[in-house]
Amino acid sequence: MTAAPAIEAERLVKIYKNVRAVDGVSFAIAPGSITGLLGGNGAGKTTTIAMIMGLITPTSGRVTVLGAEMPRQRYRVLQRMNFESPYVEMPMRLTIRQNLTVFGMLYDVPDLADRIEQLADALDLADLLDRPTGRLSAGQKTRVSLAKSLINAPELLLLDEPTASLDPDTADWVRGRLDRYRRDRRATVLLASHNMAEVERLCERVIIMKRGRIEDDDTPARLLARYGRRTLEEVFLDVARGGEARVAAQ
Amino acid sequence: MTTRAESVFAFSPRRVAAMILRYWYLLRSSWPRLVELVYWPTVQMITWGFLQFYVMQNAGFFARAAGTFIGAVLLWDILFRGQLGFSVSFLEEMWSRNIGNLMMSPLRPFEFVIALMVMSVVRLLIGVIPVTLLAFVFFGFNLYGLGLALVAFFLNLMLTSWAVGIFVSGLVLRNGLGAENFAWSIMFVFMPLTCVYYPVTTLPVWLQPLAWALPPTYVFEGMRALLIEHSFHANLMIEAVGLNVLFFAAGMLGFLKLLQSARRHGSLMQTGE
Numbered sequence: 001m002t003a004a005p006a007i008e009a010e011r012l013v014k015i016y017k018n019v020r021a022v023d024g025v026s027f028a029i030a031p032g033s034i035t036g037l038l039g040g041n042g043a044g045k046t047t048t049i050a051m052i053m054g055l056i057t058p059t060s061g062r063v064t065v066l067g068a069e070m071p072r073q074r075y076r077v078l079q080r081m082n083f084e085s086p087y088v089e090m091p092m093r094l095t096i097r098q099n100l101t102v103f104g105m106l107y108d109v110p111d112l113a114d115r116i117e118q119l120a121d122a123l124d125l126a127d128l129l130d131r132p133t134g135r136l137s138a139g140q141k142t143r144v145s146l147a148k149s150l151i152n153a154p155e156l157l158l159l160d161e162p163t164a165s166l167d168p169d170t171a172d173w174v175r176g177r178l179d180r181y182r183r184d185r186r187a188t189v190l191l192a193s194h195n196m197a198e199v200e201r202l203c204e205r206v207i208i209m210k211r212g213r214i215e216d217d218d219t220p221a222r223l224l225a226r227y228g229r230r231t232l233e234e235v236f237l238d239v240a241r242g243g244e245a246r247v248a249a250q
Numbered sequence: 251m252t253t254r255a256e257s258v259f260a261f262s263p264r265r266v267a268a269m270i271l272r273y274w275y276l277l278r279s280s281w282p283r284l285v286e287l288v289y290w291p292t293v294q295m296i297t298w299g300f301l302q303f304y305v306m307q308n309a310g311f312f313a314r315a316a317g318t319f320i321g322a323v324l325l326w327d328i329l330f331r332g333q334l335g336f337s338v339s340f341l342e343e344m345w346s347r348n349i350g351n352l353m354m355s356p357l358r359p360f361e362f363v364i365a366l367m368v369m370s371v372v373r374l375l376i377g378v379i380p381v382t383l384l385a386f387v388f389f390g391f392n393l394y395g396l397g398l399a400l401v402a403f404f405l406n407l408m409l410t411s412w413a414v415g416i417f418v419s420g421l422v423l424r425n426g427l428g429a430e431n432f433a434w435s436i437m438f439v440f441m442p443l444t445c446v447y448y449p450v451t452t453l454p455v456w457l458q459p460l461a462w463a464l465p466p467t468y469v470f471e472g473m474r475a476l477l478i479e480h481s482f483h484a485n486l487m488i489e490a491v492g493l494n495v496l497f498f499a500a501g502m503l504g505f506l507k508l509l510q511s512a513r514r515h516g517s518l519m520q521t522g523e
Contacts, residue, residue, distance in 0.1 A: 016516060050519050053354050057513045071513060075258055078356045087519050088350035091276065091342070098275045105268030106355045132279070148351070 004067060006031040006156055006188035007052055012061035014047050014212075021047045023212035024061070031155075034182055034189040036199035038232070039209035040240050045192040046087070048209070049160050052190070053083055066156060077156075079107060084149040085160040089141075092134030096125060096144050099133055100151060107152035119147045123177060139170040146174065150181060157182070159191045163198060171195075175202055196233040206232065208239050215239045258358060265357050269365030270372075273339050277373070287377035291327045295381050298323040299389040317477050319447065320391040324382060325403055325473055326446045329466055330437045331377055332411030333418070335370035337433035340419040344427055353518050359509060363502070366419070367412050374408075399476055402487040403469045409494035410465045411437075413501035420508030424517055446470050465493040 005028035014022040022044040029035050039045045050056040051063050054071030062069055068076040090099045097116060104112040120126040123143045128136065133144055142162070149157060162178065163171035179202055182189050193199050199206055200220050208216045208223075216223065216239060220232055227235045277283055302319035343349045352362065385391045393400065418436055421429045443457070444466040450458055461467045468490035475483050512518050 014516075046519070047516065050516065055350060055353055055513065055518045056516045057510075075260065075356060075358070078354065083354055085350065087347070089347040090351070091272065091346045091348050093279045094272070094275050098272075102268045102272040102275075103351070103355065105264050105271070106352075106357050108262065108264055108356070 003031050005029055005064075006033075007063070007065055007190060009048070009052070009063045010061055012048065012051060012063055013059045014044075014051060014056060015059045020212050022051070022058075025209070025212070025214055026061075027207055027214065027217060029188060029190060031188050032182075032186045033205065034179075034191065034203050036203035036206045037190060037192040037209065038194075038196070038199055038206055038236055039192075040194075042211070043209040044212040045209055046085075046160055047212075049083075049085075049158050049190065049192055053081075053158060054078070079152065080154060081156040081158065082107075082149040082152055082154040083158040083160070084145045084162055085158075086164055087160070090133045090144055090148060093132055095130050095132055096120075096136075096147070097129040099144065100147060103148050104151050109152055115151065116147075119150060123147050138165050139167065142166055142170070142174060146177065153185060155185070155187055157187055157189045159189065159193075161193055161195075162191065163193075163195060171198070178202065196231060196236055200232045208236065210239060259360075260358065262356075262358075262361065265361045266365050266368075269357070269362060270368050273342070273365070273369045274372075276342060277376075284376065287331075287373055288380050291331065291377050291381040292384060294327065295320065295323050295385055296388065299385065299391070303389065317391050318474055320385050320389055321393065321396075321473050321477055322446050322470060324378070324385065324393050325407060325469060326441070327378055327381070328374060328404060329407040329411050329440070329444075331374050332370050332408050333415045333437050334433070335373035335377075336366045336412055336415030337418050337422075339366050339369040339373070340415070341422065341427075341430060341433060344422060344430075349423070350518055359506060360502070363412075363416055363505070366415065370412065370415065371408065396473075396476060399472070399482045402484075403473060406465055406469050406487060406490040406494055409491075409498055410440075413494065413497035414440075416498075416501035417504045420505035423505075424508040424512045424515070426517060440464060440466060443467070444470060449474060463493070465490040465497060468493075 007029040009025055009027050012022055012025040013020065025044070025048060037045045037048065047056060051058050052065055052070060054074035057071055064070065066077040066080055068074065094102070100116045100119070101112060104115060109115050116129070117126070120129050123146060125140070125143055125147060128140060133141065136144065146162070149159070159178070163174050166174065175198060178189065181187065191199065191203065204219060206218065206220055206223060207214055218226070223232065223235050224230065227238050229235045229238065298319050343352060382393045385393065396403070414436060418433050421432055443461050444464050445453065445461055450461050450467060450471060453461055468486040472483050472486040475481055
């Protein structure tokens with residue numbers, strides 16, 4: 001028997017005034033998998049993720065997360081999921097420990113002090129725990145956001161540009177931690193990114209969006225084979241430019 | 251099937267405590283925030299205190315009505331600062347771009363509102379208690395001399411301030427920080443209409459029904475009756491409670507509708523202007 005999808009979007013549409021930000025998107029994400037959502041600016045990735053999180057109500061269509069319809073039944077599942085996004089930040093004046101304490105209590109995390117220490121060790125934040133979040137570097141702040149997104153050991157993790165604005169070394173380090181978490185927890189991860197190398201390294205499946213629609217959806221290996229390309233970046237350019245890049249290359 | 255713990259009405263004291271702790275950490279970490287809480291109430295009380303001192307020396311009626319100005323200032327501050335305390339705590343989430351984190355967490359809207367109500371009381375007490383002591387030292391006005399009436403006044407004013415604060419928070423949630431000015435200015439609409447410094451009969455006859463539709467009017471009338479006639483009109487307080495229940499329900503309903511609208515319009519992801 002096939003397990004029920006962790007996320008299922010059915011003909012999802014979001015219209016802002018006259019703009020169709022998401023235009024009839026359907027997909028299902030298997031539990032325990034890691035999927036990349038690729039697309040240029042304005043492709044509809046963030047709106048799709050926001051609808052999955054229940055922060056935006058779809059204009060039509062439906063999205064279910066861990067069996068609950070969003071946003072109507074969101075309180076059934078919010079405790080079991082978490083997210084990281086560049087569109088939100090942690091309160092700057094609070095120390096890392098204070099922020100993690102507040103979010104740990106919101107998610108009703110048992111043995112919270114131990115969990116914070118555990119995350120601080122895993123994310124190399126132990127020496128910074130009592131420093132105000134506003135006084136951290138961009139890389140350190142990303143690690144704190146990641147710690148917040150893992151505070152409740154979520155079954156479903158939604159990540160919107162998790163390594164944006166990080167130097168390559170820190171970004172690579174973060175990817176390693178995410179990959180390890182997913183394997184250890186057998187968590188489902190949906191990752192929106194502009195970073196093709198990141199998606200190629202982490203994801204078992206890639207959904208490519210353009211102008212609110214899904215343009216392609218497959219494993220990285222099959223996408224590379226189908227487009228006759230060596231990297232996902234080249235595939236992405238083919239899709240983004242409607243095949244012009246491929247023609248130009250030939 | 252949705253169990254009780256999973257429903258929108260499930261209440262968790264730990265989640266409320268988390269939010270109170272969050273605001274407490276913030277207040278504790280910032281002395282300008284603490285000073286600001288005391289600064290304006292003090293300036294206002296001293297200004298009005300001297301004005302009252304002056305008119306008492308020149309008018310027989312005001313000599314009898316000793317304390318009405320300072321009493322009005324202090325009660326107005328409870329109303330104004332109560333709403334501001336609520337709204338500023340909410341705005342802290344918008345300023346720090348943390349609202350998305352909260353809306354995505356299991357925190358229920360009414361748990362959030364309860365935490366904001368508690369913080370409005372905490373902020374108010376930090377700001378107003380030192381001022382009431384100063385009023386006693388400088389002008390001999392003992393607010394606590396109002397006794398149990400003060401409790402009735404306080405509860406009614408707080409209920410109104412929360413109702414307005416809840417509605418304003420909904421406006422900001424729906425419209426972003428462009429609506430922030432409502433948080434600072436909306437209560438001033440109440441100032442002339444609730445007759446803070448003069449009796450309702452001062453207003454034109456056609457405006458008086460509107461004044462009586464606002465709960466704080468009953469409190470300020472009650473305060474003047476207590477200080478001038480030395481009589482406590484319990485009926486005024488009961489009527490104020492009745493109106494406050496309606497105001498609070500309308501504020502909460504407005505907040506939930508605006509939150510729903512914010513989800514439709516994607517405002518929770520765009521918390522700027």
